[in-house]
Amino acid sequence: MIEASQTSAPSVKQCCxxxxxxxxxxxxxxxxxxxxxxxxxxxxxGLLALTPDSLVLDVASGKGSSAFFLAERLGCRVVGVDLSEENVQQANAEALAKRLSEKVEFQLGDAESLPFESGAFDAILCECAFCTFPSKAVAAAEFYRVLKTGGRVGISDITKDDSPLPGLDGLLAWIACIGDAQSLNQYADWLTKAKLKVAISQQRDHYLQEMVQAIRGKLLVADILIGLKKLELPGLDLQQAKAFSTAAQGAIATGHLGYGLIVASKVG
Ligand SMILES: C[S@@+](CC[C@H](N)C(=O)[O-])C[C@H]1O[C@@H](n2cnc3c(N)ncnc32)[C@H](O)[C@@H]1O
Structure with missing residues (x-):
């Protein structure tokens, strides 16, 4: 496991x-x-007004679940890009298994240097990842570059105010997307500086509360199953993860940590 002190941009990105x-x-x-x-x-x-004709870029697409959802539910064509080779391989295998390879594909790539031509996409989705990009200015400029004129970008992300958050620092904070999380206004500023016009900016804190609660339940079950040797989760420090989730729950309850969404468009 990489030490918490190794929070330089490349090691954070790759570790994440x-x-x-x-x-x-x-x-x-x-x-x-x-x-x-x-x-x-x-x-x-819905806020991005996606239609079956939309070509969507899912930046930091993870396992591809959102990309599959957009293709299956709305009929969009979707390209996912992610920095994790493992995620990209698994997501492409899943696309094959779902017989969706014509509509959905995944590529290895960095949000700060998107491997696509300018003006290629009708819309961009970026969920729970913008906060982890070490250079938000560069990533926002890349969003602008690869969008068509009139295209929209939708971001959902962890939000954080300026208060210090005890127990929520170090590398784990970066991995949990808290390390460089900012307020919705600050995210909106990055997009505005990249010439994107912000139309919607709203908190959805209850979703983070639900997620942390669900994770805490799973950590308790994992503790029992690992003790019974029925589960192995290499690399996970259970006690550290439990303490972290307790601190996160407190920060959400006091309004210092939350989740929100932003929609912006490329007007010219
Ligand atoms: C919290 S996960 C979100 C995944 C996906 N968007 C979802 O909601 O299921 C963050 C993802 O960002 C990816 N990631 C982190 N830094 C990245 C970067 N600079 N460029 C592309 N992907 C990145 C990670 O590999 C991981 O899959």
């Missing part, structure tokens, strides 16, 4: 990608790695 490709992430989060799951993805898709 490795963790989100791991068995522990799958056990704790399932296949949809963001608060609100596909309910919130559906809401964002």
């Amino acid at each position: 990608a490795n963790v989100y490709g791991s068995a522990a992430a799958k056990y704790l989060l399932g296949d949809s790695f963001h608060p609100g799951g596909l309910r919130l993805t559906e809401e964002l898709a």
Whole structure:
């Protein structure tokens, strides 16, 4: 496990990608790695006005669950890009198994250097990942570049105010998307500086509360199953994860930590 002091941009990015490709992430989060799951993805898709003609880029697509949802529910064509090789391989295998390879594909790539031509996409989705990008200015500029004029970007993300959050620091904080989480206004500023016009910015804190509660339940079960040697989650420090989730629950209850969404468009 990388030490908490190793929070340089490249090690954070790669470590984050490795963790989100791991068995522990799958056990704790399932296949949809963001608060609100596909309910919130559906809401964002509505705000992005996606249609079967839309070509959507899912930035930091994880296991691909949102991309599959958009293709199956709305008929969109979706390209997912993620920094985790494991996630990209698994998601492409899943696309084959679902017979969706014509509509959905996944590529290895970095949000800060998107491997696509300018003006290629009608819409961009980026769920629970913008906060982890070390250079938000570069990622936002990349969103602008690969969007068509008139295209929209929808972000959902962890939000955090300026108060110090005891027990929620170090590398685990980066992995849990808290390390460089900011307020919705600050995220909106990054998009505005990249020439995107912000139209909607709203909190959805209850989704984070639900997710942390569900994770705490799974950690308790994991403790028992690991003790009985019926489960292995290599790389996961259960006690550290439990303490972290307790601190997160407190920060959500006091309004310092939350979850929100933003929709912006490329007007020119
Ligand atoms: C919290 S998960 C969210 C995954 C997915 N959007 C979802 O909601 O299920 C964060 C994802 O961001 C990916 N990631 C982190 N940094 C990235 C970067 N710079 N470029 C592309 N993907 C990145 C990780 O590999 C991981 O799959």
